[in-house]
Amino acid sequence: MTVDSQVRMALDVACHINVFARDASAELLPAALDAIVEAGYSRVVLPPLDPATTDATALARLLSDRGLTPITIAGGQSAGADVSSADAEERAAGAAMLRSVVDLTVALGGDQMNGVPYGPFGPPTGPTSPAAVERAAREVGAVADDAHELGVAMTFEVLNRYETSLMNTAAQAMAFVEASGSEHLRIHLDTFHMAIEEADISGAIRLALPKLAYLELGQSGRGALSAGVVDVADIVRCAVDDGYRGRWGVEAFSRSILSEPVADMLAIWREPYDDARVLAEDALQVIQRGWSASTVGRRAQRLSRNAPA
Structure with missing residues (x-):
């Protein structure tokens, strides 16, 4: 067994669809999914989808035919549907939106929903009040418990200060989970x-x-994991040795691949990469280097070399 195949067995890695395609439209999705499989992934992160307009049966077939398992994304909350709102009807509408994405996840054959379920996504206009954080935590925790009953793990992504003021650090994320009262809500870093x-x-x-x-x-410049100020391989090494056994994701964005509204929303003004296949393969190589340098990886390689033929 090669080191590469050992890594694929040891680590569960997903590739974001926007590495390859601007959206999940019928004309773009099949080729993007094929490319993700050819690059060596068995899990794909889908963009935020509207459950009301998504043909879940057709999409589930496209995924299963390729042996791909989806991770869905719940988009940020919006005016009139926001779990952090002081208005009870707005909170209920926000929670209902999240539950509709949970149902879509089940219909697609997925078992994980990522996203920004706790409030609006975008440049903050000011700090988020502690009361709003508490309201969001309670609502999101309740949805996470319901999702668990349906076989879906619900995570929430911790974003930087330019995209939300509700939470920006791992410490805040841990406090949010505690405030949620949920045994099942999980963190996405x-x-x-x-x-x-x-x-x-x-x-x-x-x-x-x-x-x-x-x-x-994700790299500092949103491009290849091997080129930037973040030492991704060393982060993988440390996380594995610290005992992390959850899923991993690969994310990168390039303006020529994204739709213009999405590129604008994410502040992607240039082309951090121009070959998605090269980027996706490079990412697995970086992850492999980190795993191979870890105590866990070194032990697995040693045992493999000593195993009888």
Whole structure:
């Protein structure tokens, strides 16, 4: 067994669809899914989808035919449907939106829903009040408990200060889980955001470890994991040795691949990469280097070499 195949067996890695395609439209999705499989992934992160207009049966077939398992994304809350709102009807509408994405996840054959379920996504206009954080936590926790009953693990992504003021650090995420009252709500950390907000990325991962279910690997410039200020391989090494056994994600964005509204929303003004296949393969190589350098990886390789033929 090669080191590469050992890594694929040991680590569960997902690739974001926007690495390859601007959206999940019928004309773009099949080729993007094929490319993700060819690059070596068995799990794909889908963009936020509207459950009311998504043909779940057709999409589930496209995924299962390729042996791909989806991770869905709940988009940010909006005016009139916001779990952090002081208005009870708005909170209920926000929670209903989240539950509709949970139902879509089940229909697609997925078992995990990521996203920003706790409030609006976008440049904050000011700090979020503690009361709003508490309201969001309670609502999101209730949805997470319902999702668990349906076989779906619900995570929430910790974003940087330019995209939300509700929470920006692993410590805040742990406090949010505690405030939710849920035994099932889990954390999604992203090294791109952590490079902005955390003084010690590996230390922050260690802090969140009891509730961490998704560790997304994104480089400082949103391009190849091997080129940037974030030492992704070393983060993988530390996380594995610290005991992280959850799923991993690969995320990158390039303006020529994204739709213009999405590129604008994410502030992607240039082309951090121009070959999605090269980026996706490079990401697995970086992850492999980190795993191979870990105590866990070295032990697995040693045992493999000593195993009888």
